[in-house]
Amino acid sequence: MPLPVLEVNGLAMRFRTSEVFKNVSFSVTRGETLGLFGKSGSGKTTIGRCIVGLEKPTGGEILVQGVDILKMEKKEFRKLRPKIQMIFQHPETSLDPRMKAFENLIEPLKLHSGLKRDALMKRGEELAELTGLRPEHLARYPGHLSGGEIQRIVLARIMALSPDFIVADEPTSMLDVSVQAQILRLMQKLQRETGVSYLLISHDLEVLKKVCHRIAYLENGTITSIENINRGIKI
């Protein structure tokens, strides 16, 4: 049995008096897509935000490569952070509106890779090609791109840091049906090529059944079952 890329044990979250979720446990192995299904307001997004360190849970542990990130020093966590990425639900708010698409795309490389200008540009172009972006898209500002094009830039930007794990929070709920299929297939392609694992958060069970290896059902603040699907493409 391979070591899970991510393991969540007994995660709990409470906002003042209301309990959002408790005793949430699951694990994700390399190259696996785990779906997280639940109704609006069930706490799916909060679980995702806890994993990438945007929220602090009130209980439980989140193990990345066997180390609990909740007990890590800030400095240590910052080093690990590029390996755990998140795709947000609203594509239009994911990019800096004042930067052109290509500048948005290479921003993480500038911050984390230490590459020089030429190498940086070359890597940026490779990533654009990997995610099916055309040169004309890269020269535009986010406000002049469609939702699908922005999600491609978000994916290219995330892949720049070669993450081990991506939390994808409703990545296609704001996209139309044909673009939804393109983005989900692109995510599968990236998984085949790089072995990245996904936690795919969605309220659309049909989508999850089509692309996930397993689906965790979140009901009444806890995971009630985890179903094997065997339809996704596992590495």
Next chain:
Amino acid sequence: MSLLEIKDLSIEFPAGENTVKAVSHVSFEIREGETFGIIGESGSGKSVIGLALLRLLPANAKVSGTVFFQGQDLLSLKPSELRKIRGKKISLMPQNPAGALNPVLKNGLQMEDVFEGNRAEKKEGMKKALKLMKQLFLRNPEKLCTLYPHQLSGGMRQRLTACISLSFEPEILIADEPTKGLDPEAKAGAVDIFNKIKTEYEKTMLLITHDLDLALEVCDQIAVMYAGEIVELDLASKVLSTPLHPYTKGLIRAQPRNGLVPLSGQSPSRIKLPEGCFFHERCRYSGFECSRKHPEIKNYKGGLIRCHFLSLK
């Protein structure tokens, strides 16, 4: 009898030295009591049509063609005459209910704002609105009026905008992407609302959506748009169960339950549209003629279709 007749509607936006052709020569009519759907992917020009009908587009938009409503061309009416129609005879339920509501005003005040006149008239209007809210499945509307928009769920906000749009009992309701971003439960609720508006209130509706399930449940007729023009128009059941145009077929195959097969390629640039059929670069049936000659829209088996491949059959 047609209530709204759109003829040869074209909309362009200047973009630097170029022009973006958002809508090209669109014509259709909506009969009284009918629900007409426009489907197509983002950027196909659906929402622009809805806004153009009420002349809500930015001032730099170049609009040509005619939009006849009760014998008047909406595109050439004086602003004072148009104000008598906007919100009263033709109402728009905008995309993104969260953005349509003022976040710093309580819901009740926003509903009351719709009614003109003195206090008594506003009070009378609110009475009707509260009744409407109850009918549109909003429980405890009096309490809801004391809350702010952020205190409502996406589905409730959508019902509230539906109430505001319907409070003047318009003759036509234009609903722009009413189910975008809603969860399945709220989507099912939206289907119930639109069916109720259609059957009980007998309203004429123009439903702009990319939600094929909603379109099938609610619409009588559907126009499929691609790159700013109508490529297929027929009865909703025919378009969605036995689609003829390769683009419509592609949309249906892209649904998760039909295999999640993406359409290859991307929509063409609207500044420099390709020669021939706008869809030919992505079309699996594309032939020699498709890349050379732009297809005209033609009658085919009772509907309208814009495709060389089908006209050759």
